[in-house]
Amino acid sequence: MSKRKAKDASLPVGECVAKLQEILRGRICRQQTPARPEGLEAQHKHLLDLLRRTAVHGESNSVLLVGPRGAGKTTLLQCALRDLLQDEEARRNLLQVHLNGLLQTSDGAALKEITRQLQLENVVGDRVFGSFAENLAFLLEALRKGDRSSSRPVLLVLDEFDLFAQHKNQTLLYNLLDASQSAQAPVAVVGLTCRLDVLELLEKRVKSRFSHRQIHLLSSPTFPQYLERVRARLSLPRDFPDGQFARDWNGSVESLCEDKCVREVLHRQFISTSDFRSLHLLLMFCLSRVSVSRPTLRASDLLEASRLCFTDANANMLHGLSILELCLVIAMKHLDDVYQGEPFNLQMVHNEFKKFLQRRSNSLYHFETPVIMQAFEHLQQLELIRPVDGSSAKCQKEFQLMRLMLDHSQVLEALQKYPQCPTDVRQWAASAFGWM
Amino acid sequence: MTAALQQPGYEEERLRRAAEQLACREPQAAMLLALMGEPHHYSFPSIFIYGHQASGKSHVMQVLLKELELPHATVSCVECLYAALLFEQVLLSFFGCDAASLLPRSPSLSDFVRVYRQQRFQSPARQTRYIVMEKAEHLRDADANVLPAFLRLQELVEDNVTVVLLSAIVWDKFRPNTGCFEPLLLHFPDYSKGELHQILSRDKHPSYSAELYSSYITILLGVFYSVCRDLRELRHLAALNFSKFCEPLLEGRAKETDAHKLWRNIEPHLKKAMRTVYLREVSSLQWEQMQQMEETECKAVRGLSAHTHVELPYYSKFLLIAAYLASYNPARTDKRFFLKHHGRIKKTNFSKKNEKTSNHLLGPKPFPLDRLLAIFYSVVDSRVAPSASVFSQISSLVTLQLLTKVSHDDQLDAPKYKCSVSMDFICAVSRTVNFDIIKYLYDFL
Numbered sequence: 001m002s003k004r005k006a007k008d009a010s011l012p013v014g015e016c017v018a019k020l021q022e023i024l025r026g027r028i029c030r031q032q033t034p035a036r037p038e039g040l041e042a043q044h045k046h047l048l049d050l051l052r053r054t055a056v057h058g059e060s061n062s063v064l065l066v067g068p069r070g071a072g073k074t075t076l077l078q079c080a081l082r083d084l085l086q087d088e089e090a091r092r093n094l095l096q097v098h099l100n101g102l103l104q105t106s107d108g109a110a111l112k113e114i115t116r117q118l119q120l121e122n123v124v125g126d127r128v129f130g131s132f133a134e135n136l137a138f139l140l141e142a143l144r145k146g147d148r149s150s151s152r153p154v155l156l157v158l159d160e161f162d163l164f165a166q167h168k169n170q171t172l173l174y175n176l177l178d179a180s181q182s183a184q185a186p187v188a189v190v191g192l193t194c195r196l197d198v199l200e201l202l203e204k205r206v207k208s209r210f211s212h213r214q215i216h217l218l219s220s221p222t223f224p225q226y227l228e229r230v231r232a233r234l235s236l237p238r239d240f241p242d243g244q245f246a247r248d249w250n251g252s253v254e255s256l257c258e259d260k261c262v263r264e265v266l267h268r269q270f271i272s273t274s275d276f277r278s279l280h281l282l283l284m285f286c287l288s289r290v291s292v293s294r295p296t297l298r299a300s301d302l303l304e305a306s307r308l309c310f311t312d313a314n315a316n317m318l319h320g321l322s323i324l325e326l327c328l329v330i331a332m333k334h335l336d337d338v339y340q341g342e343p344f345n346l347q348m349v350h351n352e353f354k355k356f357l358q359r360r361s362n363s364l365y366h367f368e369t370p371v372i373m374q375a376f377e378h379l380q381q382l383e384l385i386r387p388v389d390g391s392s393a394k395c396q397k398e399f400q401l402m403r404l405m406l407d408h409s410q411v412l413e414a415l416q417k418y419p420q421c422p423t424d425v426r427q428w429a430a431s432a433f434g435w436m
Numbered sequence: 437m438t439a440a441l442q443q444p445g446y447e448e449e450r451l452r453r454a455a456e457q458l459a460c461r462e463p464q465a466a467m468l469l470a471l472m473g474e475p476h477h478y479s480f481p482s483i484f485i486y487g488h489q490a491s492g493k494s495h496v497m498q499v500l501l502k503e504l505e506l507p508h509a510t511v512s513c514v515e516c517l518y519a520a521l522l523f524e525q526v527l528l529s530f531f532g533c534d535a536a537s538l539l540p541r542s543p544s545l546s547d548f549v550r551v552y553r554q555q556r557f558q559s560p561a562r563q564t565r566y567i568v569m570e571k572a573e574h575l576r577d578a579d580a581n582v583l584p585a586f587l588r589l590q591e592l593v594e595d596n597v598t599v600v601l602l603s604a605i606v607w608d609k610f611r612p613n614t615g616c617f618e619p620l621l622l623h624f625p626d627y628s629k630g631e632l633h634q635i636l637s638r639d640k641h642p643s644y645s646a647e648l649y650s651s652y653i654t655i656l657l658g659v660f661y662s663v664c665r666d667l668r669e670l671r672h673l674a675a676l677n678f679s680k681f682c683e684p685l686l687e688g689r690a691k692e693t694d695a696h697k698l699w700r701n702i703e704p705h706l707k708k709a710m711r712t713v714y715l716r717e718v719s720s721l722q723w724e725q726m727q728q729m730e731e732t733e734c735k736a737v738r739g740l741s742a743h744t745h746v747e748l749p750y751y752s753k754f755l756l757i758a759a760y761l762a763s764y765n766p767a768r769t770d771k772r773f774f775l776k777h778h779g780r781i782k783k784t785n786f787s788k789k790n791e792k793t794s795n796h797l798l799g800p801k802p803f804p805l806d807r808l809l810a811i812f813y814s815v816v817d818s819r820v821a822p823s824a825s826v827f828s829q830i831s832s833l834v835t836l837q838l839l840t841k842v843s844h845d846d847q848l849d850a851p852k853y854k855c856s857v858s859m860d861f862i863c864a865v866s867r868t869v870n871f872d873i874i875k876y877l878y879d880f881l
Contacts, residue, residue: 014444022477029478031591069579071616076589100592103546104584113546162614164582179636194615284480288470292444311607313486320626323662347797370715371663383605390643394840396856399799419628426534 016245020236024287027233028280033078038229039219044213047080047190054153054188055090060180062189062210065218066196070277073192076217077157077416095154101163107172110164114139118154122223140175143185153186161191165201171204174233177209203237231257233276234297235284246294252296259299263305282309283340314406316360317382318414321427324367326418327353330429332385333403333411343388343401346376350398356428374396441466445474446504454503460631464624466498468661471620475506475563479598480620484572487624496624497568508566513574518583525549526567531555545585561596572601575840576610584616586794591617619783626665633657635667636674643683648692652681655699659706664714673709676720680705680727721806745864746836746839751820753865754831756813756855757873760838760862763800763855765878767807773876774814796859796879802811802842802852805830815871854872 011019024314026032042067053059065073085091097117104110111132113120120142123213145151156176158164180187191198199207231369240246256262269282285305286297321329331352336345350372358364377383380402388401415421415429441455441462441666457467472479485493501508509529516522516696527548528536535555539548542829567589569575575583585592586599599619603610606732629637633653640649656674664670681702690697712718718726748756765773808830813820820826833839834853842852866873874880 018444025473025478029590063448069617102480102581102588103544103549103592105544105546105579105581109544109546111552116550136728156456224626252595277618281618284471284620288467288473291442291470307623313608313621313623316623316625317486317488317606320491320665322665345797345799351797368711370717371710374715381604383609396799396858398858400808 001418011242011245013245013295016242017290017292017295020249020295021290023236023240024234026282028283028287031075033075033082033264037072038232039221039225040072040217042074043215043217044079047076048083050213051080051084051155051188051190052087052090054155054186054190054284055084055094056087058153058186059182060186060188061213062177062180062191063213063215063327064191064193064198064210065215066193066198068275069194070275071194071217071219072276073194073217074159077192079189093152095152096157096277098157099159100162101158101160107167108135108173110167110172110335111139112137114156136171136175138328140179143179145185151185153188154189155188157193158189161193162189162195162198162201165198170203170206170331174206174209177206180211181209204230220274223267223270226274227257227263227266229276230266237367249296252298256297256299256302262299262302265302266311269306270391277320282306285309298386312410312413314384314410315417317384317415318406318411319417319419321379323422324372325379327413327425328364328375328379328404328420328427329374329384329404329411330415331356331427332402333406334410336360336404336408343403345401346373346398360424441469443469443472443474450503450505454499457503458492458496460627461496461624463493464622465496467623469498469872471499471622472500472564475504476596477564478590479564481597481617482599482601482619483866484610484619485604485622485624486603486606487566488626488665490669491624492667493624494570495570495838497600497602501566501568506566507561507563508528510568510570513569513578514571516574516723519545519578522582527551527555530565531559545579545581549585549592552595556593556595559774563596566594566600567595567597568600568602570602572603573605573610575601577814580612583610584612588617588618606849612637618788621645627667629657631672632661632665632667636671639671639675641682642677644685645692645812648680651695651698652678652702654866655681655702656706660710661702665708667763669714672720673714676713676723677702677706677709679724693859705785726754745861748865749829751816751826754871755808755812755826756817756833756838757827757862758795758808758815759803759833759855760800760857761805761815761872761876762803762811764795764837764874766795767803769878770811773878787789790842794879800854800856802854804850804852806850809851811844815876820827 038370047063048063050061050063054061054103059263066075066249067073070163073391081096085094097114097120099110099113104113115135115138120139164170176187176189179185187244199210199212200208217430231253234256235250236246238246269279272278282302282305285308289304290297318326318329328349331349334352335342335348350369351370376385378395380387384405385402386405388403412429415426438805441451441458449662455462468483468863472793485497487493496785498505498510501510507530509526509843511522512523516525520539523539523543523545524536529551538551538554540664543551567586569586576585589599601619607619633650636656637650638654639645640646653674656677657668660670660673664826681698682702682868684698685692690701709723711725713720737835761773809822830839830853834841838855838857840854840856862873
């Protein structure tokens with residue numbers, strides 16, 4: 001009872017909010033390993049089992065974790081490793097090597113990294129930085145010398161596995177998988193990848209040495225499950241120092257999840273993508289709106305955050321264009337309409353723009369050609385238009401063929417939001433063809 | 437205005453000082469600060485800030501990081517031609533020069549992460565470290581693994597580090613094909629007209645009243661706002677033209693309250709500035725000199741584009757004219773234009789012109805050497821021997837980039853050329869040799 005009392009000690013709001021931010025930011029930004037992988041129990045069991053067989057029984061294995069980005073591959077592996085290392089024997093035995101396809105872009109670099117992580121440098125002295133062949137021979141020798149009963153098992157984690165398949169001859173992959181097939185020191189190769197066709201990337205000899213064991217993380221939660229996870233992600237743990245604050249907060253999260261508008265926003269997010277990485281963006285914006293003066297989460301916060309997340313970036317950029325540049329974009333849109341997606345050049349755009357000016361009684365926008373060219377180049381800098389072929393030096397600037405990288409609906413929508421847009425420009429944009 | 441920035445964990449005084457420097461960007465700065473959180477909190481691994489040029493992206497970032505004294509490294513991706521330079525700068529500003537010297541001669545990303553982890557082990561982050569990358573669009577041209585790796589640098593080095601990318605291009609054009617860690621997207625909107633006015637009015641001239649400068653800015657925006665919204669450009673133009681604006685005041689022709697008189701004086705001047713100094717036809721220095729010697733007409737100083745007139749030998753001029761005609765006229769009309777006795781040609785053949793096929797819209801077409809020479813002999817009155825000098829003049833026109841060689845497959849046998857000079861240029865050239873080129877152009881028939 002006294003312990004419970006101590007827990008309920010109320011802290012000042014500022015400290016509570018700081019603590020809250022720390023906990024939730026840790027969850028959202030830092031990708032801390034959760035207590036158990038949500039919705040991936042079967043995969044977790046499978047992987048843990050496999051790793052345990054290597055770590056404890058000295059069995060050589062190879063496995064691929066395949067799933068889209070943000071599906072929790074790394075988290076699953078971390079969970080499995082943590083659970084595995086709770087075992088005393090496994091902790092004593094297992095050697096881990098972590099490689100990443102983004103960092104080790106060549107087999108040489110990967111090999112150096114393996115030697116370093118296995119702490120073999122001191123064994124070979126300066127030979128570590130010898131040639132690739134020497135290094136490989138040494139490493140293979142070290143692996144071959146060991147046998148199943150006496151040597152310590154090695155766990156190799158290859159993050160971004162598909163990038164390793166792009167190395168020359170796939171030498172590293174071949175040797176690692178070969179080692180996992182033959183009776184040498186026990187090796188477990190775990191590959192993480194987001195490509196479903198990763199096996200097609202492997203050479204035949206490499207593929208034949210791979211055990212073809214794949215763990216797919218293609219979980220698609222239903223919406224109520226999704227909602228439940230959002231709630232779990234946002235609520236404070238039981239051991240939060242200020243019990244009252246935690247209860248208030250959790251209550252506000254609870255009522256938030258019941259709110260109709262919020263459900264709508266979350267459903268929209270859920271339909272567009274059900275992975276959790278993208279939800280984190282939304283939650284991060286929400287969290288940034290929690291401050292000492294407003295220590296609870298409200299529906300308006302989530303709506304505002306979703307507005308920030310879902311805005312069209314191109315429309316944002318169009319909003320900041322000058323009126324001349326906007327007119328050029330409209331002229332391009334008309335050219336696109338008339339000539340059905342044929343590329344255009346500056347002369348054509350200018351011509352179209354001139355036709356618009358001729359129809360108007362007062363020519364307020366009388367600009368000279370160089371000014372228009374400057375505006376056109378600015379659009380090109382923003383990559384709203386893109387040259388059809390890359391060779392720009394061969395052709396004069398005004399005759400280089402370009403394509404508009406915007407959709408027509410984007411142009412029209414941006415025009416609606418444009419501040420102080422002249423009426424005739426708007427009408428010109430809305431007319432189906434430029435000369436109407 | 438100063439109360440806008442609030443975030444626990446930072447000193448009030450510093451926040452206030454930072455807020456003073458961020459005119460019209462308080463909401464964005466507050467948002468950014470809220471996302472960054474308290475200094476020792478973990479922040480999101482990567483933040484991508486986009487917005488137009490001169491919308492205060494780097495400024496806000498720099499002011500926040502400097503005033504709040506957060507550990508940060510600012511790198512411009514234009515400078516970092518090789519990723520190695522980038523690694524060195526980041527390590528240098530986080531851990532001092534000892535760490536930077538640990539990198540091997542041509543470091544890969546792997547070396548960078550290894551050295552970073554070593555250093556982090558010795559001096560772990562008490563505060564979030566920030567890597568600010570300006571002009572991040574150039575990262576796409578680097579190795580394919582650099583951008584994805586920096587986006588998830590927090591995970592790779594296991595340190596409290598946040599990468600901030602600043603760019604004028606939207607994120608959709610950055611995404612690699614196998615995907616990557618998605619950054620937090622933040623938009624810096626453009627300044628509205630009112631905000632531009634407010635910012636530009638801040639740097640007023642000490643010897644004149646603030647109202648005068650403010651009215652000057654109103655006039656300036658009235659002229660330039662429809663063309664240019666770049667704050668830097670506008671500020672430059674404002675600084676250049678202010679002395680001209682004040683001239684009537686100095687001479688006593690007008691008082692500060694005569695707004696209309698001042699406007700009448702400055703407006704044509706600003707319009708002229710748009711044609712010249714805005715396009716960098718005339719450099720700022722020349723422009724200032726022009727303002728001093730106001731009596732002489734401004735046109736007296738010729739801009740850059742006026743210098744495009746080149747002196748060419750007599751035959752080169754005709755060769756160029758012939759090349760222009762060959763490039764912009766369809767071959768089937770040559771007979772009618774250049775043959776004395778061309779027989780009957782149906783009128784309908786010529787009247788069927790539509791805009792879509794106009795070469796002055798589509799650009800020059802390539803033509804073979806034979807056609808060039810044929811037209812050349814037809815437009816030159818006298819008899820010209822096809823000597824070596826004529827042919828060498830063609831190749832020297834190519835060197836001058838007045839002609840371009842189209843296909844590189846054959847040097848001697850039937851090379852094809854394209855004429856790459858503008859209409860104005862060729863008109864000027866043909867005037868010097870008394871040749872009426874408009875009469876021979878199909879598009880102007």
